[in-house]
Each structure stands twice: as structure tokens, then as C-alpha cells.
Amino acid sequence: MVAGNRPPLVGFAGEDLGYPRKRQHDQVVLPNLTLELHEGERIALLGESGAGKSTLLAALRERLCREAAWCPQQHGLVGQLSVYHNIYMGRLPEHSALANLWNLVHPLKRPWRDVNELCELLGLGGLAKRPVSQLSGGQRQRVAIGRALYQQRTLFLGDEPLASVDPHQALRLLALIDERHATTVIALHQRELALTHFDRVWGLRGGQLVIDAPASELTLGDLDALYPDANDQVTGSRDASNAWPTQASDMTSLPCSRGRL
DSSP states (O other): OOOTTOOOSEEEEEEEEEEOOTTSOOEEEEEEEEEEEOTTOEEEEEOOTTSSHHHHHHHHHHHHGGGEEEEOTTOOOOTTSBHHHHHHGGGGGGSOHHHHHHHHHSOOHHHHHHHHHHHHHTTOTTOTTSBGGGSOHHHHHHHHHHHHHHTOOSEEEEESTTTTSOHHHHHHHHHHHHHHOSEEEEEOOOHHHHHHHOSEEEEEETTEEEEEEEGGGOOHHHHHTTOTTGGGSOTTSSOGGGOOOOSGGGGGGSOOTTSOO
16 A cells, blocks of 8 residues: 555664663664555565664564554463463453453353354364364464454564465465455565565564565566575475465466455
8 A cells, every 4th residue: 555644653763672681781673774664555565584684673573562463473372271371361451351361161152152163263163162272273273363353453573474374365364364354564574475466575584674665667587686595495395285386377366355466
């Protein structure tokens, strides 16, 4: 989308982003960063592991506070608790301590209904009572997404929320996220998905923002430059039915809710 003259939701102007280190100066991960996030944008955040994606997302969370739903890379789930209780935790602060304690033993009627409806949409129907520790990696990923969706925020921040699901599930989950959030910033590695389902791409390499452009103006070759070892990882080791297309001409086979195909 075109941001026009609207003020940004978040802006960084030549700022150093990083994290504190014990007994030492702060570790700068993204020096002299300049970028803006505007309302209504769908941002794909790309870059190798260690490029600074998580650092940028942490800074966005800090600036946006309770405006943004959050889906972390490591899920942040409690394995001993059920799917229902893990998703319910997305709105713990909205209830009293007594209500939350009661909910551990006797699920509250309305949250139970709402979470079960959300589980159906996430492909987790019938699993609300199952402990998260008994789920597969892809199912746990969907529970983490469900917890973020349950927060009912207008913005969605995700640190590789699609990493543990297959391409078809990724498309469905992304459509669900888009449907419920006006603005999204999602870190991912699926370059084809970044071009077909997002408005804009932020690309990080070596602690620098090297791409900040509309997805419609970019090619797979532009995104490949973010991953210098990508050419050594030729497709063929993956099953063809589960692989993302590897050529720009194959991208027309991907459904696109953003109207870019």
C-alpha cells in the first residue's frame, strides 16, 4: 500500500538497535537504522539467522506496547497446560486474578467458546483439552498463532510464525492473520511468499537494512542476495509436493489474497 503523508505508527531515524549485555556496553545489532511502519502495511521481514530480525521485532514491540499481538519464534507455550489454556493466556490481563485461577480448573464459558471457534479455524478442532506437550511442532506453532490472534489487536508481529508448517497451511494461516489485523510485520524465510502475499519487504543482511521496498518492485533475485548461501542449497532434497516454487515463473501457481497475481 501507499503510506502517503500519514504519520508512521513507528519510526526509527538513524538509531542503534541492540540488547543489553551483563557488565558490558549494550550489544548493537542494527546500527544507524532508519525505517518507518505505516498503518495498513503488510511487511515481510527477511534475512539470514542472526541478521537482526528478532532485534528489530523486539524494538517494534517496545514502541507499540499493547497495540500489537505477538507471536514469538520459540512459541512461548506451557507444555503442561492444554491448548485452551495456552491460547487463553493471550488475554490474561483482561481478567481478574480470581477469574484466571478459576479458569484453570473450570474454563470460563465465553472464553471456552471463543477459543474452540479459533481452534477450528486453525485446524486444531477437538484438541482444546490436549496438553501442548503432546502436540506436533506444526500444531504448537498454530497454538502460538492462536494465542496472538486471541489478543484481538490491530497489529500483528510474528518472528517466523510460519516456520513449522507446510506451504499450504502457511497460506491459510497468513490469510487468517491478514483478516484479523490491519497491519502486520512477519519475519520469514519463504521468499516467494514475501513477494506474493505482502505489500512491502524489509531485508536485513549483516546488521544492515539493505531492502526497504514494495514487494511489487522486487524479484526473487533481489531477495536471494539476502542469503549468500542460497545457491548452494538447490531444491531436490525436499519433496516436490511440499516445496515452495523456486522460479519466478512458478509463482503464478500460488494463490494470492493481496491481488498481486
